[in-house]
Amino acid sequence: MITPQWLPQRWRRTGPAVWYPALGLLLLVASFIPALHNQGTLLGSVPSRSLDAPAVVAILLESLPMLVCRRWPTLCLALVSVGFAVDQLRGYHSFAGSALPIALLTAASRLERHRRATVLTYSAAYVVLSVALSRLGTGDPLIEFVTFYLALALAWGVGVRLRTSRKAEAERRRRVAEETLAAERSRIARELHDVVTHHVTAMVVQAEAARYAADAPERLDQALTAVTDTGRQAMTDLRYLLDLLNPHHDPQERTPVVGRLHTLVEQTRRAGQPVEFTQEGTPAATTGSADLIAYRVVQEALTNALKYAHGKHTSVQVRHDTTEIAVQVATNGSGSSSATQAGSGRGLAGLRERVALLGGDFSADPQTGGGFLVRARIPAAGSTS
Numbered sequence: 001m002i003t004p005q006w007l008p009q010r011w012r013r014t015g016p017a018v019w020y021p022a023l024g025l026l027l028l029v030a031s032f033i034p035a036l037h038n039q040g041t042l043l044g045s046v047p048s049r050s051l052d053a054p055a056v057v058a059i060l061l062e063s064l065p066m067l068v069c070r071r072w073p074t075l076c077l078a079l080v081s082v083g084f085a086v087d088q089l090r091g092y093h094s095f096a097g098s099a100l101p102i103a104l105l106t107a108a109s110r111l112e113r114h115r116r117a118t119v120l121t122y123s124a125a126y127v128v129l130s131v132a133l134s135r136l137g138t139g140d141p142l143i144e145f146v147t148f149y150l151a152l153a154l155a156w157g158v159g160v161r162l163r164t165s166r167k168a169e170a171e172r173r174r175r176v177a178e179e180t181l182a183a184e185r186s187r188i189a190r191e192l193h194d195v196v197t198h199h200v201t202a203m204v205v206q207a208e209a210a211r212y213a214a215d216a217p218e219r220l221d222q223a224l225t226a227v228t229d230t231g232r233q234a235m236t237d238l239r240y241l242l243d244l245l246n247p248h249h250d251p252q253e254r255t256p257v258v259g260r261l262h263t264l265v266e267q268t269r270r271a272g273q274p275v276e277f278t279q280e281g282t283p284a285a286t287t288g289s290a291d292l293i294a295y296r297v298v299q300e301a302l303t304n305a306l307k308y309a310h311g312k313h314t315s316v317q318v319r320h321d322t323t324e325i326a327v328q329v330a331t332n333g334s335g336s337s338s339a340t341q342a343g344s345g346r347g348l349a350g351l352r353e354r355v356a357l358l359g360g361d362f363s364a365d366p367q368t369g370g371g372f373l374v375r376a377r378i379p380a381a382g383s384t385s
Contacts, residue, residue, distance in 0.1 A: 017070065023102070024066025031059045031096040040087070041097040043148055044133025049091045058086040062096035065103070073107040074118070081122065085129050089136065101155035108159025109166070119156070126152070190350040191296075199234035201306050202271040203227050226270035233267060260295055265316060268302045274313050275302065281320035283380075290378045293354050294318065294325045297362075300348055301329035301374040309371060322380070324360070329374040330367065348374070 030036055038048040061083025069076040080103040087097050111118060130145040210223035265277040283291070298316055305314045312332040319326040348364045355362040360378040367373050 020069050020106075021067045024063045024069075024099070027066065027096040027099055028059065028063035031063065031094045033095075036095045038093045040093045040095045041084075041100075041148075042093050043088050043145070044130070045137035046088060046091040046133060047137075048093055051092065051094075054086060054090055055092045055094065058083045058090065058092060059094050059096045062087065062094070062099045066099055069103060069106050070110070073103070073110045077103045077107040077118075077122075081125065085125075088129070088133055101152060104152055104155045105159040105162075108156045109162040110159075111163075115160075123149075190354070193350070195234065195237045197300075197303055199230055199237070201303050202230045202267060203234075205271045205273075205306050205310060222270075226267075229270070230267055233263065261298060261316075261318065264295070264299055264302065268306065268314075271306055272311060273302070273306055274311070275305075276313070276315040277318075278316070279318045279320075283320040283325070290325050290358060290360075290380045293351070293358065293378055294327050294376065297327045297351055297355070297374065297376045297378075298329060300351055301331070301364075304348070304372070305329075305331040312371065324380055325376075325378045327374070327376040327378070330371065331373075332367075332371040351376070 031040075032051075037051065061079050065076040065079040065083075080099050084097050084100045086092075087094050107118070108115070126149055130149075134145070207223075207227055210220055210227065261277070261279070265275050268275050298318070302314065302316070305312070309331045314329065314331040317326075317328045348362075352362045352364075355376050355378055358379055360376060362376045364372065364374045
């Protein structure tokens with residue numbers, strides 16, 4: 001499908017490769033049109049003359065190198081300069097002489113090495129040409145040669161500016177790519193932390209419970225089943241995370257957050273944590289990444305509950321409306337310092353950043369009398385906070 005950006009993008013990819021040869025052919029053809037004879041650059045007032053065999057050579061040297069100007073700018077500039085010198089010294093003043101400032105601009109924009117030597121060499125050559133033209137011509141004032149040199153210097157300066165801008169843009173893109181890569185690595189690290197920490201914590205707690213149920217076969221079987229189910233859920237979540245890394249993955253194929261939260265809460269209960277789960281409202285039609293972040297908030301809070309307040313009552317409240325998702329996880333505890341520091345590590349601190357990126361609010365604070373309280377307000381996609 002053709003979009004408004006199609007033409008500029010197409011031009012950036014193919015434009016220079018097309019218009020350089022087209023310009024060279026245009027200069028070649030125009031130089032042989034009778035009406036344009038002696039209508040080119042006149043430097044030094046050398047008497048004009050009709051086209052002859054050397055004129056054809058000069059015109060070819062000025063126009064045909066434009067076919068390879070973009071690929072070999074130094075060679076193009078050298079050939080065009082020789083052709084221009086012959087053109088002026090012989091008095092042809094052909095239309096093809098217009099190629100000189102274009103060749104200069106292109107060389108300045110594409111040369112990566114020996115730029116200063118190039119400037120000095122061509123400046124010296126111009127001085128020699130000016131002296132020769134002054135002797136062959138009617139003795140133009142020095143100001144005319146200086147003015148033409150300044151015009152050529154302007155073309156060179158424009159090329160230098162283009163080269164500088166191109167390098168700055170390439171550097172900006174490189175920095176953006178590095179920052180994007182770093183952000184993506186950080187995102188993957190957070191997702192892995194959330195998935196692995198929660199499931200491994202649950203499995204450790206369940207395995208500890210199984211140790212004390214060795215004399216009760218039914219309880220031992222329940223504990224081992226819980227460990228197995230947690231391991232399977234960990235594999236499912238890791239596969240889901242790997243799917244997210246697949247560029248062809250459809251983000252709409254993920255499990256609805258409500259069903260995943262029920263599974264998460266039930267898994268935590270099997271690990272020995274009494275969890276009360278309530279849910280209110282209807283999710284927005286489009287939530288973007290808000291539902292996943294809400295899931296991660298609950299997951300991290302329940303992981304901390306298992307670590308720092310195992311066996312203590314925990315309540316999970318999730319409220320949906322058309323603009324946001326509100327999450328609150330409260331855990332009773334003994335008031336240990338570990339619980340109060342739950343939000344200072346990679347888990348909740350990373351979630352605080354992710355919620356803030358969506359324009360939401362996040363807090364993880366200790367409660368009076370022990371335990372901790374996690375709150376998050378996460379705007380849904382398309383809403384304003």
